Amino acid sequence: MSNNKNNPEIDDATGTQTTGHEWDGIKELNTPLPRWWLIIMYATIVWSVVYWVFMPSWPGINGYFKGTRNHSERANVDAAMLELQAMRSANSEKLLASKSLTDIENDPELLQFAMASGKAAFGDNCETCHGPGGQGAIGYPNLNDDVWLWGGTLEDIRTTIAYGIRAPHPKSRKSLMPAFGKTGILSGEQVNDLTSYVQYLAGEDDVNEEAVQRAAPLFKAQCSVCHSADGTGNRMFGAPNLTDREWLYGGDREAIKYTITNSRNGVMPSWDHRFDEATIASLAVYVHTLGGGEQE
Ligand code: HEC
Numbered sequence: 001m002s003n004n005k006n007n008p009e010i011d012d013a014t015g016t017q018t019t020g021h022e023w024d025g026i027k028e029l030n031t032p033l034p035r036w037w038l039i040i041m042y043a044t045i046v047w048s049v050v051y052w053v054f055m056p057s058w059p060g061i062n063g064y065f066k067g068t069r070n071h072s073e074r075a076n077v078d079a080a081m082l083e084l085q086a087m088r089s090a091n092s093e094k095l096l097a098s099k100s101l102t103d104i105e106n107d108p109e110l111l112q113f114a115m116a117s118g119k120a121a122f123g124d125n126c127e128t129c130h131g132p133g134g135q136g137a138i139g140y141p142n143l144n145d146d147v148w149l150w151g152g153t154l155e156d157i158r159t160t161i162a163y164g165i166r167a168p169h170p171k172s173r174k175s176l177m178p179a180f181g182k183t184g185i186l187s188g189e190q191v192n193d194l195t196s197y198v199q200y201l202a203g204e205d206d207v208n209e210e211a212v213q214r215a216a217p218l219f220k221a222q223c224s225v226c227h228s229a230d231g232t233g234n235r236m237f238g239a240p241n242l243t244d245r246e247w248l249y250g251g252d253r254e255a256i257k258y259t260i261t262n263s264r265n266g267v268m269p270s271w272d273h274r275f276d277e278a279t280i281a282s283l284a285v286y287v288h289t290l291g292g293g294e295q296e
């Protein structure tokens, strides 16, 4: 039976027009795709043909059709990398040529570069010991306060980072506080007296005055070489100020006594074999700007 536009056949069960096609009594319903759908489909076909022409598209035996625009993501990335490298090495060179922090601070782009690369290197390599943001822990100095064992100018910090402290590097910062108690240089009583003396230096109330008096000549003889006569420390030996109540190893009696008995001699690794000079300079700038950096 043929279908006729003027007299379309309606399927009884669904109420849909049929196409007029029929196989063994089964009739095809006429359910065309929506118009909007068809328009989009034809549009994408047209778009793909345009795309083939302009952009890399068809594979060939020796390569592929590159398109009239000769577009290549890889070439774009290569160009961007070259540009980045050029910028980096220009910044790295500028950083190495800078004599002082003021030079760097006067160049906002350079400072930003140093801070970003210093921060990244610090996070990966230094936070394990110095803590996030360099706030320190017992035995690991806080790097964002004004207290410096070895000095807080940019150059001091750079030297510490490059060569380390008590590290197996020929230029490492060195000094060894003797283990006065353990090695028998001082008796247990003398160590006790000196513990009181250190507490007295730190301005602790409630210190045994007789012990302090007994310890005064001992401190002068044994300790003042490094910690200086008034106990304020000496950066030449990385000897902490004992009067400022900023403790590297703790300020309670037990911690002080332990230090005098056994010594501590913390080790900071050297980094000059691991980082190029520009990275070390960046780290120094980063640490210097954490809070306690000193001008030269
Ligand atoms: C294995 C642990 C460790 C790591 C890792 C480490 N440090 Fe240290 N750092 C120390 C110790 C311990 C000291 C103190 C040593 C001492 O007693 O003088 C120190 C001291 C310092 C000082 C001197 C502080 C002062 O008061 O003079 C600076 C600066 C410093 N570290 C920076 C860094 C930077 C930057 C990194 C990462 C590149 C780093 N450290 C990684 C352990 C570490």
Ligand code: HEC
Residues within 6 Å of the ligand: 175, 176, 177, 178, 180, 194, 198, 219, 222, 223, 224, 225, 226, 227, 237, 238, 239, 240, 242, 246, 247, 248, 249, 250, 251, 256, 259, 260, 263, 264, 265, 266, 267
């Ligand atoms: C050769 C130099 C030297 C001599 C001598 C020396 N010290 Fe030290 N002392 C240091 C250094 C360096 C440190 C800190 C670095 C470390 O041990 O990690 C230190 C740390 C300390 C600390 C720990 C401070 C803190 O912040 O936790 C105390 C307390 C101390 N010394 C007391 C003494 C007393 C008391 C004497 C004398 C009996 C003495 N020192 C002699 C170099 C010396």
